[in-house]
Structures are given as structure tokens and as C-alpha cells.
Amino acid sequence: xxxxxxxxRMLRAVLATEAFxxxxxxxxxxRQLPFYLEQTxxxxxxxxxxxxxxxxxxxxxxxxxLGVAVWRELDWTALAGRVLASGAxxxxxxxxxxxxxxxxxxxxxxxxxxxxxxxxxxGCAEASKLRGTADVVLAxxxxxxxxxxxxxxxxxxxxxxxxxxxxxxxxxxxxxLSASSIAFDAVEIHAGVATVARLAREGQGxxxxxxxxxxxxxxxxxxxxxxxxxxxxxxxxxDDIERAFEAAxxxxxxxATAAFEDVATHDSPGLPGQRRWLLxxx
Amino acid sequence: MVANLxxxxxxxxxxxxxxEADGSAVLLGEExxxxxxxxxxxxxxxxxxxxxxxxxxxxxxxxxxxxxxxxAGLRPVVELLLADHALAAMQQLGGELANQRYATAGEFSARxxxxxxxxxxxxxxxxxxxxxxxxxxxxxxxxxxTPSNPADAYGLLRAALEQDDPVVICEPKSLYGGPAAxxxxxxxxxxxxxxxxxxxxxxxVSWGAAVPRAIEAAELAASExxxxxxxxDLRSLAPLDEQTLLEAVAETGRAIVYHEGPRRAGFGAxxxxxxxxxxxxxxxxxxxxxxxxxxxxxxxxxxxxxxxVAHVRDAILETACWA
Numbered sequence: 001x002x003x004x005x006x007x008x009r010m011l012r013a014v015l016a017t018e019a020f021x022x023x024x025x026x027x028x029x030x031r032q033l034p035f036y037l038e039q040t041x042x043x044x045x046x047x048x049x050x051x052x053x054x055x056x057x058x059x060x061x062x063x064x065x066l067g068v069a070v071w072r073e074l075d076w077t078a079l080a081g082r083v084l085a086s087g088a089x090x091x092x093x094x095x096x097x098x099x100x101x102x103x104x105x106x107x108x109x110x111x112x113x114x115x116x117x118x119x120x121x122x123g124c125a126e127a128s129k130l131r132g133t134a135d136v137v138l139a140x141x142x143x144x145x146x147x148x149x150x151x152x153x154x155x156x157x158x159x160x161x162x163x164x165x166x167x168x169x170x171x172x173x174x175x176x177l178s179a180s181s182i183a184f185d186a187v188e189i190h191a192g193v194a195t196v197a198r199l200a201r202e203g204q205g206x207x208x209x210x211x212x213x214x215x216x217x218x219x220x221x222x223x224x225x226x227x228x229x230x231x232x233x234x235x236x237x238x239d240d241i242e243r244a245f246e247a248a249x250x251x252x253x254x255x256a257t258a259a260f261e262d263v264a265t266h267d268s269p270g271l272p273g274q275r276r277w278l279l280x281x282x
Numbered sequence: 283m284v285a286n287l288x289x290x291x292x293x294x295x296x297x298x299x300x301x302e303a304d305g306s307a308v309l310l311g312e313e314x315x316x317x318x319x320x321x322x323x324x325x326x327x328x329x330x331x332x333x334x335x336x337x338x339x340x341x342x343x344x345x346x347x348x349x350x351x352x353x354a355g356l357r358p359v360v361e362l363l364l365a366d367h368a369l370a371a372m373q374q375l376g377g378e379l380a381n382q383r384y385a386t387a388g389e390f391s392a393r394x395x396x397x398x399x400x401x402x403x404x405x406x407x408x409x410x411x412x413x414x415x416x417x418x419x420x421x422x423x424x425x426x427x428t429p430s431n432p433a434d435a436y437g438l439l440r441a442a443l444e445q446d447d448p449v450v451i452c453e454p455k456s457l458y459g460g461p462a463a464x465x466x467x468x469x470x471x472x473x474x475x476x477x478x479x480x481x482x483x484x485x486x487v488s489w490g491a492a493v494p495r496a497i498e499a500a501e502l503a504a505s506e507x508x509x510x511x512x513x514x515d516l517r518s519l520a521p522l523d524e525q526t527l528l529e530a531v532a533e534t535g536r537a538i539v540y541h542e543g544p545r546r547a548g549f550g551a552x553x554x555x556x557x558x559x560x561x562x563x564x565x566x567x568x569x570x571x572x573x574x575x576x577x578x579x580x581x582x583x584x585x586x587x588x589x590x591v592a593h594v595r596d597a598i599l600e601t602a603c604w605a
Contacts, residue, residue: 091387123350153343
């Protein structure tokens, strides 16, 4: 059974993610963004699964798991800056809008290459086992990523090595991967992921689970556990989200020269010349 | 401590020294638990146990997993069976590892060393003889190194294992079992070419497996024809030591670029273009490229597909006399 306080925090994170998503999608529709992938009403999956993990566990999101960053309390202005590629963007406008990572919060960088991050998650789980830590790795995959060879390879390898890896397929997993399934319900997802994460932590990993459709609103049971209505919480959050976007917008554009920094430890000798040519540097 | 080692032995010594110095270093590869295809990881599994990890099959998964290990704080060394297999891992290498530090604005970095046996020399035929250095050097974010002798094999690998960015070491497989030489077990600075031979008449620019042949051809041209060629061993292709390269060409006014891989769009083209841009006013002859034929490698005929010492000597004479 989920604690009331935990349920309230989860509900707030889901609704914040949805509001954030709606604001970003609106900006995309107005052509204020070059790219944005909507959360497609799956915020409950990302938040509930992230909430089932320990803070020290690594999470490898796909492209629809903004809720992970919200759950792990990344600064909202920074998140808005990330979407808008403004001066508030911690990634300096280099990465596609909406792709979020944080070493401190143990959120690994997503990738736009189908399933590539599942191999990264595999390596992270391997590192956890080698070091003898109790850290579990949670990786999200869509149905297409789950169908990619990267998922099959990662799972096969993780099974051979009994690694602490949980792959959560938000959709139908390929039949040959024999996933267990959880209904699309925030409380059930939280409980299901918590169970497989505990087993993985105890050396009984990996696990592959998928989300199956459910008739009820995915937040209904979470609202009951939280003892508050989603409508009320959403109303409280709207202003905060808007303020985050305004602050991100007010930060202006990121420094254009920053686009050339950190290419490699040893920059190409040609880089200073290119910098002069492109930016008119002295 | 100076040791007498061949290239394979120097690489193995570098791995052992680095693994003893850094407990986060791990080795991944298809045959590494059994010493590696060319013996460069011989005995490491016995010495370092779980830190030597066999990875069968999928190179993309292995290289991607190495990035995940790096994200979690390990320092993985990936030993590919052959450079040709890197093509299967190019998305991970070029799309993920190479971009990691840049795309995340330094939040994450890919401290991964990718070692790959390159080139001809083992009658590997069309699927086992790739020289991908030009392909790899064209990817921003990758450091690309290639040793030509035991001391550099040791030193470049040790230097690579101190980097915060992904480093690819193209190891010429024809040199693994070559002659032993003194190795002083010191890191070699990345981005610094080596003047392997001094000469006033012409500059021969080379790297990897072609360097010993370049030196031999230069010695022959000096003793038989009285033409003194300097030999520059680039060692580091990305970043490229343009200063040493251009200074050497400025001294002689004539240059030949000689390498093992195919000529078309090979790294020699980058070197020739760099010389043209930076030293055109001193050039007294066209920059000549000597490289393998633009064909796949042949098991039986690989020796005839790339210029040998005699060809290089002829080219030296031709370029030295060009007016």
C-alpha cells in the first residue's frame, strides 16, 4: 500500500509533468521550438516508476520520461530552459529540447537513436555489480525500442550476468522477451516496479516489464491514495510552471561561443580558425 | 623501468600498469579473458579477475555498455577483435560516445578507450583489413591515435587512459609481433607528432604500420641516392599536430604522405590539405600521396595492394627532383 504523503508527491509530479508538457507542446505549435516530443499522456508511467526507485538508483529515460526529472526535483526553470534552449538551459542549447540528464540526480542522457540507451543502462548495471553496490538501474523503452536488437542484446546479457537492471516497456514488449505486465495505473506501476527493483537489488535481476492498457483513469487510484483531487493540485501548479517558463525566457539566448567549447579535451587546431570564421571572434 | 618489448607486449604492459594504478579500469572484449586475438591481454584475466570481461557477439552493445560503465564511474577499455567490427558499433561510437561530454555540457563524459587492430598484414582479406582512421578522425569528439613502435604503443595507451573523452587507438596488426625495443613506460603526450628521422631534402609524413617502411625507404634513399628525407610520425591524427607537420615541410619544401589505408578520402588527404593551406608558399613540388589501392584487401595479394619500401624510395627520388 502506498503512503499518503508519497501518493501526494507522486500526484503533484505527474500533474506538473503534464502541465509542463502542455506548455512545451504549445510553444512547439507556435513554432517557438524546433523540436519537442510530447509525453503522450504517459507522465504517470515515468513518475510512478521513478518513485519506486531509490535516489541512488540510476535511471535511463527514453524520450517521453520528463516525469523522471520532475520526480527527482530538477529545477523547473532549468527544465524550461532546456525546452526553450535559453540561457537557463544547463546544456547550453546543444541538445534537442526536452532531452534531460543530471549526474547529481542519476538521470542518464537520453538518446534519439532507438534503443541505444539500453546498452548504456546495461553497462551501468554491470558497473553496479562489479562494484558490489546495491544500485539498481531502471531503463525506459517504448515498444519500438523494445523491438530493437539493443533491447534483446541488453536483456540477454543482463540475464547471463544476473545484473540489477529493470527495463520498463511503456507499451507491448515483443513476445519472445517474455515480459511480465502491469496495468496502466500509477499505483500498480509503482508497486510493480518496486517489487522487481527489490528483487534486482537482492541479486535476482534483471526484469522486463511492460504496461498493459487499463480501463480506469491511470490517476484514479493515486488520487484516492493521496486523498486529494487532481483538479485541485493542477490548479495550484499552473502558475508555478508558467513562472518557470517566464524565467527561462527572460534568461535570453545561450552564449553562442559555448557551442564550440568542450568538443574534446584536445580541440582541433583548426577550431580557432573556424571560430573566427563563424563567430567573428578576434 | 625500461623494458624490452614488442608492440603487443608494450600494450599489455600498459594495460597492466594502468589497471594497477586505477582500480576503476576494466577491459571488455570478445577474447580478452583468453588473452585477446593478438595476445595483448594475455594473463590479465588471471591478474585482474572480474575487471576483465568477456563480451561475445554484438559490438554495438559492448561499446554502448562501455559508455554506461563510464557514466557510472568506471574507466572501460574496449578491445575490438578487429577494426572492421567497429562499423557495427559506429552509432554508439560516433553518435553516443563522441557527443557525450559536448551534448551534456560536461555533465557526463565518455572515458572510454577503444582499441582496434587495423590494417593489412595478417592476410585477413576484405573483411578483416580495414584502416578506419580517416572515418574516425572525421567525427568531432573522438581522439584518434595510432602507434608505430613499442614505446608509443605503451605511451599512447597510458595517455589515453588519462583522458576524459573517448579515445580510439588504431593498432596496426602487422606491428604487434614486430621487433622488440626499449620501452621506458612513460605516457606519450596526445597531439604531438614525432620526428622519426631528420632530413633536409624532403618530408615524409606517415603513421602506424607505414612508419617503419617510411624510415627504411628514407635510409635507403640516403645511402643509395644521397637524398635526405625527414620522417614525421604523426602518432595522433585527431588532434593533429599541425605545427610539427608544417615546420617540417617548411624546412624541406617537399612532402610525401604515406599510409597503409586506401588513398581515396584517406587521412593522407587531410594531411595534404593541411600542408596546402599552411605551407603553400614554401612548396617546391606537389604533395604526393602514397597509399593502398582503392580496392578491398585481398587475402592472397595484400602485399601488392600497398606501396612498399621500393615504391616509397622511388617516390622520394621523384619528389626530390621535381622542378
